[in-house]
Structure formats: C-alpha cells, structure tokens
Amino acid sequence: MLGFSLGLAAAGAVAYLAYLTPATRQLVRAYNTLIQSVSVLVWAIIAVMIFGVTSRVPPVIVTAAVAHPILLSGLLGGMETVEKRYRLLVRMLGLTPSQEFKEIILPGTIPHLAAAARSAIGVALRISVVAEAFGASGGIGYQIVYCYDMGIKAGVFAWGTLLVALMVLLDKLVLSPVENWVKKWLS
Numbered sequence: 732m733l734g735f736s737l738g739l740a741a742a743g744a745v746a747y748l749a750y751l752t753p754a755t756r757q758l759v760r761a762y763n764t765l766i767q768s769v770s771v772l773v774w775a776i777i778a779v780m781i782f783g784v785t786s787r788v789p790p791v792i793v794t795a796a797v798a799h800p801i802l803l804s805g806l807l808g809g810m811e812t813v814e815k816r817y818r819l820l821v822r823m824l825g826l827t828p829s830q831e832f833k834e835i836i837l838p839g840t841i842p843h844l845a846a847a848a849r850s851a852i853g854v855a856l857r858i859s860v861v862a863e864a865f866g867a868s869g870g871i872g873y874q875i876v877y878c879y880d881m882g883i884k885a886g887v888f889a890w891g892t893l894l895v896a897l898m899v900l901l902d903k904l905v906l907s908p909v910e911n912w913v914k915k916w917l918s
Contacts (some may be wrong), residue, residue, distance in 0.1 A: 734794025742802035793862035798851035805847020809840030
C-alpha cells in the first residue's frame with residue numbers, strides 16, 4: 732500500500748503540473764509515455780541494485796513505479812473529460828488555476844481515478860511479488876522462491892494460491908465496490 736500511495740501522490744503532483752499550461756500538459760504526456768515504456772523488470776533490478784537484496788524498499792519502489800503511470804493516465808483522461816464538461820463554469824467562477832484544480836478538476840476525476848486505481852493495484856500486487864522474489868527478505872514472492880529453491884512444491888502452490896486469494900478478495904471486497912460507488916458521481 733505504501734508503494735501505491737507513493738505512485739498516487741506522484742501522479743497527482745504530475746497531473747497538477749499538466750493542468751497548469753498546454754506546454755506542461757504536452758511534457759507530462761511525453762513523460763507518461765516514457766515511463767510506461769520502461770519494463771517493470773528494469774525497475775525491480777534497479778531497486779535491488781540500489782537498496783540491496785535484504786531491503787524491503789525494492790517492492791515498494793517497484794509498486795510505485797508500476798502504479799504511477801496507470802494512475803497518471805487515469806487522472807489525465809479524467810481531467811480532459813471534466814475540463815470539456817465544466818470549462819465554461821470554471822471560467823465564470825473566476826478561480827485561480829490552483830483553486831480550479833482543487834475544487835473542480837480533481838474531484839471530477841475521482842471516478843476515472845477509481846478505475847485506474849483498481850487496475851494499478853492489481854498490476855502492482857502482481858509485480859511486487861516479482862520484486863520480493865528478486866530481492867527481499869520476506870513477502871509472498873520471497874516465500875515462493877524459497878520454497879522453489881528448497882524443492883517444496885506444496886509451498887510454491889500454497890503461497891501462489893494465497894496470493895491469488897488475496898488479490899481476488901481485495902478486488903471483490905474493496906476495489907470493485909469503491910469503483911461502483913464512485914461511478915454514481917458520473918451522472
């Protein structure tokens with residue numbers, strides 16, 4: 732969750748920069764394309780090289796790196812939709828760009844952000860297991876690799892099943908209801 736939160740905070744900050752001027756919007760779009768093209772495996776290897784094999788930081792960094800572009804894409808798409816729908820209202824209110832973003836644009840992007848968050852969390856959870864497998868001293872990915880190295884087939888399947896169960900529960904009990912709840916805001 733820490734990695735997802737870092738990715739979300741970074742996406743919000745970059746989306747705000749995109750809102751300021753058309754030039755920064757084009758720059759942010761290019762940035763988003765660039766970071767989406769970097770393989771998650773590259774992020775995992777770099778994080779392990781920098782923070783070490785026994786650190787708990789690589790899964791957090793990898794999760795943030797995976798979630799960030801997905802969340803940013805959702806925010807940018809939501810911003811375009813909200814701007815088109817409320818452009819005249821925003822201009823009539825005479826708000827500063829900061830107030831426009833905080834009071835109208837950001838709340839209007841919440842349904843888009845919820846959909847992007849659901850995707851981002853799913854991808855981030857799957858990828859964080861890879862980062863744990865490469866360089867962590869705990870976690871499901873670490874346990875899967877440990878069981879594999881020790882030849883404990885039942886352990887590999889048990890930890891893999893636990894991962895799938897956690898992801899399904901998170902999706903069905905938290906993410907899907909939240910996404911459905913915020914979709915009501917679109918009407």
